[in-house]
Amino acid sequence: MKKEITCIVCPMGCRMTAEICPDGPKVTGNTCRRGVDYAVAELTAPTRTVTSTVRLSGGGSVSVKTREPIAKDKIFDLMRILRTATADAPVRIGDMILSDVFGTDIVATAEAGKEA
Amino acid sequence: MCEKHDIVIIGGGPAGLAAAVAAYDAGVTDVVVIDREEAPGGVLRQCIHNGFGLHKLGRELTGPEYAAVYAKEAARRGIRILRETMVTALSPDRVVTACSREGILKIEAGAVILAMGCRERSRGALNISGTRPAGIFSAGTAQRLINCEGYMVGKKAVILGSGDIGLIMARRMTLEGAKVEAVCELMPYSGGLTRNIVQCLEDFDIPLYLSTTVAEIHGRQRLEGVTLISVDENRRPIPGTERYIGCDTLLLSCGLIPENELSLGAGIPLDGITGGALVDERRETEIPGIFACGNVLQVHDLVDYVSDEAELAGRSAADFVRGISPAGKTLPVFAEKGVRYCLPQRIHAGASAPVELYMRVAQPRERVKIVARSGERILAEVSRRRVAPGEMEKITLKPDALCGAEEICVSLEDL
Ligand SMILES: Cc1cc2nc3c(=O)[nH]c(=O)nc-3n(C[C@H](O)[C@H](O)[C@H](O)COP(=O)(O)OP(=O)(O)OC[C@H]3O[C@@H](n4cnc5c(N)ncnc54)[C@H](O)[C@@H]3O)c2cc1C
Numbered sequence A: 001m002k003k004e005i006t007c008i009v010c011p012m013g014c015r016m017t018a019e020i021c022p023d024g025p026k027v028t029g030n031t032c033r034r035g036v037d038y039a040v041a042e043l044t045a046p047t048r049t050v051t052s053t054v055r056l057s058g059g060g061s062v063s064v065k066t067r068e069p070i071a072k073d074k075i076f077d078l079m080r081i082l083r084t085a086t087a088d089a090p091v092r093i094g095d096m097i098l099s100d101v102f103g104t105d106i107v108a109t110a111e112a113g114k115e116a
Numbered sequence B: 001m002c003e004k005h006d007i008v009i010i011g012g013g014p015a016g017l018a019a020a021v022a023a024y025d026a027g028v029t030d031v032v033v034i035d036r037e038e039a040p041g042g043v044l045r046q047c048i049h050n051g052f053g054l055h056k057l058g059r060e061l062t063g064p065e066y067a068a069v070y071a072k073e074a075a076r077r078g079i080r081i082l083r084e085t086m087v088t089a090l091s092p093d094r095v096v097t098a099c100s101r102e103g104i105l106k107i108e109a110g111a112v113i114l115a116m117g118c119r120e121r122s123r124g125a126l127n128i129s130g131t132r133p134a135g136i137f138s139a140g141t142a143q144r145l146i147n148c149e150g151y152m153v154g155k156k157a158v159i160l161g162s163g164d165i166g167l168i169m170a171r172r173m174t175l176e177g178a179k180v181e182a183v184c185e186l187m188p189y190s191g192g193l194t195r196n197i198v199q200c201l202e203d204f205d206i207p208l209y210l211s212t213t214v215a216e217i218h219g220r221q222r223l224e225g226v227t228l229i230s231v232d233e234n235r236r237p238i239p240g241t242e243r244y245i246g247c248d249t250l251l252l253s254c255g256l257i258p259e260n261e262l263s264l265g266a267g268i269p270l271d272g273i274t275g276g277a278l279v280d281e282r283r284e285t286e287i288p289g290i291f292a293c294g295n296v297l298q299v300h301d302l303v304d305y306v307s308d309e310a311e312l313a314g315r316s317a318a319d320f321v322r323g324i325s326p327a328g329k330t331l332p333v334f335a336e337k338g339v340r341y342c343l344p345q346r347i348h349a350g351a352s353a354p355v356e357l358y359m360r361v362a363q364p365r366e367r368v369k370i371v372a373r374s375g376e377r378i379l380a381e382v383s384r385r386r387v388a389p390g391e392m393e394k395i396t397l398k399p400d401a402l403c404g405a406e407e408i409c410v411s412l413e414d415l
């Protein structure tokens, strides 16, 4: 089945036509290789990178993301977990905040608190 | 107190940081960046979503991560960043006046780079009738409150304007548990990137009403609802199409205005359409030694292009400080049929490197080509399957194409 898909991997937003054929996926309209991967994922198991914030135990918050994209239908389950999670300052970019949630980790995307 | 520095950069967002690093790497190491916030990074500090840097850095980063890459590069070179320091005046002979907790500071600059970014159009500037309750925010303010200050702004929201910030906030509010009733757009097409329509609205089944605006605001203490109305092709409200939506929050995402008060004070001529300075291919304004880049020059949708433009401005400012000036006469650049604006607005005929012309189209179109001409001669052309005002386009002129050219006209033509 042919499907019109807008690639959202980067802000170019290429409009693609994708189809899974017996001899592999057929994708047109993409500008780069990532578009093909995205189209295939979108047809089989759509995923999204989720970004949000997590409370710091000493007050304030720090921005975080899923290290890898998670299944699209798990986004709200993840948000429920993030709402109650806390991190301890200082936090550096890339620090793990939560491990092994929906198959990936939650990592910090900003610095918070005093430099160690 | 009066200091002297080779290059002073006003604004420490992604534009200011990239310009500083590029100027330093071009051999001018006495560079100072001034920013009014407590940390560099500009608007990226509140853009916690991802999607930054794929083109420039080959990795997909969130806003704070992208800013950190450049902040680190600046720090590694020992570039001085004056924080919590607000530039209050700039003179045409490049004296920068700033104030901080320590008092007033005056710097004589060899060259100045404007990188002040832009601010959001406010409710006042939009003239919506009705009461004046709490609960109405510009989308960027709501973004800062939620992402940086940790305050949720409301439970049930309507968003006016389908620019990128509005779309990003529709998703952000939804993730944080609010119900986003609708995103309304005055124009018959969205002003945001397609990718944001898909992953911020379609992913969450948030309706987008095109050719629709807010006719009235209701509520006394807190916002209670808004009346939406459809508009015709001349953007005039159509009587009888009013409908009420209950909500406690209205976010306005109706465009950005380059912050050019300092530029005006220095007498720098601005472009009536971009709201930014008129520049040449090196990003020099019409006042010698003052350069501009990033959102203060033209509102970009991709920070990657902001960094590219800033690096160009940084290198050009370094050339200016070292007395290297451009060759050849200047050729004016005009935006014609189907093109709203084109930047730079003038090009030196002797430009030695390829010149990229950035532009926005006037309307969404399919199967078109962008053509740059001088008289009858075609200097460059590219074809596009689809163009939209929300997505900046560019076309590259090779140096030999400029040879013998007079004025340059850029237009959109059917394929
Ligand atoms: C909500 C939102 C979402 C976005 N999403 C994306 C995206 O998904 N992908 C993408 O690639 N791009 C995105 N962008 C665009 C990108 O963030 C901007 O293009 C980029 O930040 C512009 O950089 P800048 O340095 O020109 O301006 P800014 O980041 O605005 O920085 C300007 C700096 O100058 C300082 N300043 C201004 N005036 C003075 C003064 N008088 N004295 C001292 N300091 C001053 C300000 O405090 C600020 O720090 C988004 C932008 C916004 C607002």
Ligand code: SF4
Pocket (backbone or CB within 6 Å): A007, A008, A009, A010, A011, A012, A013, A014, A030, A031, A032, A033, A034, A035, A036
């Ligand atoms: S196909 Fe490549 S260039 Fe096009 S949107 Fe996807 S990642 Fe970006």
